[in-house]
Amino acid sequence: xxxxxxxxxxxxxxxxxxxxxxxxxxxxxxxxxxxxxxxxxxxxxxxxxxxxxxxxxxxxxxxxxxxxxxxxxxxxxxxxxxxxxxxxxxxxxxxxxxxxxxxxxxxxxxxxxxxxxxxxxxxxxxxxxxxxxxxxxxxxxxxxxxxxxxxxxxxxxxxxxxxxxxxxxxxxxxxxxxxxxxxxxxxxxxxxxxxxxxxxxxxxxxxxxxxxxxxxxxxxxxxxxxxxxxxxxxxxxxxxxxxxxxxxxxxxxxxxxxxxxxxxxx
Amino acid sequence: xxxxxxxxxxxxxxxxxxxxxxxxxxxxxxxxxxxxxxxxxxxxxxxxxxxxxxxxxxxxxxxxxxxxxxxxxxxxxxxxxxxxxxxxxxxxxxxxxxxxxxxxxxxxxxxxxxxxxxxxxxxxxxxxxxxxxxxxxxxxxxxxxxxxxxxxxxxxxxxxxxxxxxxxxxxxxxxxxxxxxxxxxxxxxxxxxxxxxxxxxxxxxxxxxxxxxxxxxxxxxxxxxxxxxxxxxxxxxxxxxxxxxxxxxxxxxxxxxxxxxxxxxxxxxxxxxxxxxxxxxxxxxxxxxxxxxxxxxxxxxxxxxxxxxxxxxxxxxxxxxxxxxxxxxxxxxxxxxxxxxxxxxxxxxxxxxxxxxxxxxxxx
Numbered sequence: 233x234x235x236x237x238x239x240x241x242x243x244x245x246x247x248x249x250x251x252x253x254x255x256x257x258x259x260x261x262x263x264x265x266x267x268x269x270x271x272x273x274x275x276x277x278x279x280x281x282x283x284x285x286x287x288x289x290x291x292x293x294x295x296x297x298x299x300x301x302x303x304x305x306x307x308x309x310x311x312x313x314x315x316x317x318x319x320x321x322x323x324x325x326x327x328x329x330x331x332x333x334x335x336x337x338x339x340x341x342x343x344x345x346x347x348x349x350x351x352x353x354x355x356x357x358x359x360x361x362x363x364x365x366x367x368x369x370x371x372x373x374x375x376x377x378x379x380x381x382x383x384x385x386x387x388x389x390x391x392x393x394x395x396x397x398x399x400x401x402x403x404x405x406x407x408x409x410x411x412x413x414x415x416x417x418x419x420x421x422x423x424x425x426x427x428x429x430x431x432x433x434x435x436x437x438x439x440x441x442x443x444x445x446x447x448x449x450x451x452x453x454x455x456x457x458x459x460x461x462x463x464x465x466x467x468x469x470x471x472x473x474x475x476x477x478x479x480x481x482x483x484x485x486x487x488x489x490x491x492x493x494x495x496x497x498x
Numbered sequence: 499x500x501x502x503x504x505x506x507x508x509x510x511x512x513x514x515x516x517x518x519x520x521x522x523x524x525x526x527x528x529x530x531x532x533x534x535x536x537x538x539x540x541x542x543x544x545x546x547x548x549x550x551x552x553x554x555x556x557x558x559x560x561x562x563x564x565x566x567x568x569x570x571x572x573x574x575x576x577x578x579x580x581x582x583x584x585x586x587x588x589x590x591x592x593x594x595x596x597x598x599x600x601x602x603x604x605x606x607x608x609x610x611x612x613x614x615x616x617x618x619x620x621x622x623x624x625x626x627x628x629x630x631x632x633x634x635x636x637x638x639x640x641x642x643x644x645x646x647x648x649x650x651x652x653x654x655x656x657x658x659x660x661x662x663x664x665x666x667x668x669x670x671x672x673x674x675x676x677x678x679x680x681x682x683x684x685x686x687x688x689x690x691x692x693x694x695x696x697x698x699x700x701x702x703x704x705x706x707x708x709x710x711x712x713x714x715x716x717x718x719x720x721x722x723x724x725x726x727x728x729x730x731x732x733x734x735x736x737x738x739x740x741x742x743x744x745x746x747x748x749x750x751x752x753x754x755x756x757x758x759x760x761x762x763x764x765x766x767x768x769x770x771x772x773x774x775x776x777x778x779x780x781x782x783x784x785x786x787x788x789x790x791x792x793x794x795x796x797x798x799x800x801x802x803x804x805x806x807x808x809x810x811x812x813x814x815x816x817x818x819x820x821x822x823x824x825x826x827x828x829x830x831x832x833x834x835x836x837x838x839x840x841x842x843x844x845x846x847x848x849x850x851x852x853x854x855x856x857x858x859x860x861x862x
Contacts, residue, residue: 402560403593405580407607421597
């Protein structure tokens, strides 16, 4: 019946959508449920218990890896957001010129290059520096994370800058504000939600990284994801579920915050 | 009107602004020179793309001229950045700072000038009163109406007491009634503050009602500068006559040019007296303009004769379009009365009387 045709209601689409959601969320749901398993199996239910959370909390290796993840994530997020802010300002507050598109591509390169390639490249590059300087601290991880977080921090900041009315900065200059004061009093406050969004996105991306971290880390420099990967190789207990669940909660919290911050207008 | 000394606030000397390079070069301003007197309400009038906004941006400092000087009370300001010029702008989009209150917006310029807090507070209060916005001082700029934003933009630009205030089509976003109100308001503010206003608009009616003097611009050039009366009644060029108001163009043979007057022999054979545009180069045939309201329709013989082609009723008046026997078109505007129609009908053979002081000979 042609008169009843509606692009929004097609037969079968509900089923496809439901399947997609189930495939996406059912495994996560199962993972979360078994985090509360009293038995030490990830597939047989033995009653409700919080003991795996407690055991994870008392596992110094877990705490150690978590703190390292936060430390790297925080430093990398701040550094990459600073670089991304400068890059966004430089690429939006200018007339278009030949090579600008290339610069966009260069900034967003980590989004396109396979992580494994970056990982191997960094491994070789950093090993040379290690030999040369003798330094083998956490700095390599921070540098690597900062580099691949830049495009993620860059995107919301640039979007915010592009939506900002340039006349506002012109008006400030007209009212005797020097370029620095214009930036401090007008551009930065209006850009702030974008910067916060970039910061949080960068933090989550850093927290989540496995591939590059696995290649770059030295002994005893496990982050939470690489620690979990190592544990799984040795056999799984619901402790992994509990850590994952806590990790999931944190990510959801940050992403939700990111959503509200980036949605905030003016 | 405050008395107007002959001191010039702004002198634009041979200013050109060229955008692009090579083949794609466009001259937004082509060797423009104009003087703007202290305390006057000066309007740059022209269609979009004529260069009026470019000239305003050069005076504000948002752009720099390719050639020429811009003098502010004798000092060349053309190379200075905007924050070093004692000139403020009211933007077409108002450009109010959305993260600040109304009062903070108004005080911003003074704060940047490093004025003491107490002085800023007093001046902001004074400005709020001037634009009648005292009640909304603490509001964010997103929480007030378009007309109120307009007032805040004005107060913000006036607060640092600039030597010249630049207004870039500030009324174009307002509805008709509010625009009329703001026109009067702007005149009042200019009168009360005694600041030189440079107003940019494409609206000829706005220009005529508000300005002390008008510069009519087209294609990067200033065609004529004069009082509204000069511009309307004594247009120098075809573009000016055509852009401002409605007018009739007639071809005539010119003779006896002298002391601003000449005799124009129209195609109908009648000779009328006309004023002559400045810079008119004597030639045999020239264009004569007659405003529709300066001509009268008659059923007898007039200076011109023709046939009524169309009659359009406008409420206050009626426009009667006549096809002249010479082949030219001519419109007469006739004031309406309540009692009767305009007295003519389509197809009527009519005469047109061009008044004694109605015709102007253009220079092109």
